Amino acid sequence: MPQKTNSLQDSDRMYVRVIDYIKQEITAGRLQIGSKLPPERTMAEMLGVSRNSVREAVRVLEIMGTTVSVQGAGHFIANNFESALVETLSLMFVLKELDFRQVSQLRYALELKSFTLAVQNATWQDLADLREIISQLDMGVKEEEENVLLDKRLHYTIARASGNMLFVEILQALSDVMDRFIADLRQDIMSEETRKKKLHDAHRRMVESIFTKDVAAGSAAVEEHFALIDQRLETRTQNRAES
Structure with missing residues (x-):
C-alpha cells in the first residue's frame, strides 16, 4: 500500500492548527x-487551511x-465537559477498562473530599437547601422515584457547597455513568x-455534620x-455473573 506523502500528512494535521488557534483565543480571553466562533471561511483564510480542516x-472540540x-x-464556545466525560467513561465501561467498583471508589474519594470542603465553605443558601432536602426525606411518604431525585439533589448540593466546581462536574458524570449502566441501583x-433507613441515616448525619462542622462524624x-x-453492587455483580 503506498505511503502518504509528507504534504498529505501535513494536510491531515491542519485541523490541529485550528484547534490551537481556538485554544489561544480562549486563553487570551477573546473567546469565552x-x-x-468566526465563520468557517474566515478561519480557513486566516489560518491558511481548508474549510474541511x-x-x-x-x-x-464539540466531542471534547x-x-x-x-x-x-x-x-459557539460551550461548557459541555460533563457530557464529554460521561461519554468517555461509558466507552471505558464498554471496553472493559472500568468496572462499577472502580467508579464507586472514585466517587467515594471525591465525595469525602467535597464533604470536608463543604464543612468549611457551605453558604447559607447551601445550608438552607440541605435542610429542605432532609426535611423532605424525613417525611418518608414519597414514591421511590422522588426519593431517588432527592438523593441525587443532596449529593449535588454537598458537592456544590464544597466550592470546587470540578467536584460537581466529575461527580455528576460518575453518577450519570452509574445510572446508565445500572439504571435502577438507587431504587434497588x-x-x-x-x-433505605440506613441510607437515610447516613444522609442525615452527613448534613448534620456540615451544620455542626464535625468532619469526623x-x-x-x-x-x-x-x-x-x-x-x-457486589451482590448485583455476583447475580449477573451467575445468570
Missing part, C-alpha cells in the same frame, strides 16, 4: 463561554465539550426498608453510605 477541528453547533447560527437500594457517614452501595 457563549462566544461565537476547520469543520474537523470544530467536530473534535468545548464547542456546540447551533443549526443556522454557527459554532431503597426498595428494602432496612437499607460526617466522614464516617460518607464511608457508611458507600459501604452500603458497594455491598449492593
Whole structure:
C-alpha cells in the first residue's frame, strides 16, 4: 500500500492548527463561554487551511465539550465537559477498562473530599437547601422515584457547597455513568426498608455534620453510605455473573 506523502500528512494535521488557534483565543480571553466562533471561511483564510480542516477541528472540540453547533447560527464556545466525560467513561465501561467498583471508589474519594470542603465553605443558601432536602426525606411518604431525585439533589448540593466546581462536574458524570449502566441501583437500594433507613441515616448525619462542622462524624457517614452501595453492587455483580 503506498505511503502518504509528507504534504498529505501535513494536510491531515491542519485541523490541529485550528484547534490551537481556538485554544489561544480562549486563553487570551477573546473567546469565552457563549462566544461565537468566526465563520468557517474566515478561519480557513486566516489560518491558511481548508474549510474541511476547520469543520474537523470544530467536530473534535464539540466531542471534547468545548464547542456546540447551533443549526443556522454557527459554532459557539460551550461548557459541555460533563457530557464529554460521561461519554468517555461509558466507552471505558464498554471496553472493559472500568468496572462499577472502580467508579464507586472514585466517587467515594471525591465525595469525602467535597464533604470536608463543604464543612468549611457551605453558604447559607447551601445550608438552607440541605435542610429542605432532609426535611423532605424525613417525611418518608414519597414514591421511590422522588426519593431517588432527592438523593441525587443532596449529593449535588454537598458537592456544590464544597466550592470546587470540578467536584460537581466529575461527580455528576460518575453518577450519570452509574445510572446508565445500572439504571435502577438507587431504587434497588431503597426498595428494602432496612437499607433505605440506613441510607437515610447516613444522609442525615452527613448534613448534620456540615451544620455542626464535625468532619469526623460526617466522614464516617460518607464511608457508611458507600459501604452500603458497594455491598449492593457486589451482590448485583455476583447475580449477573451467575445468570
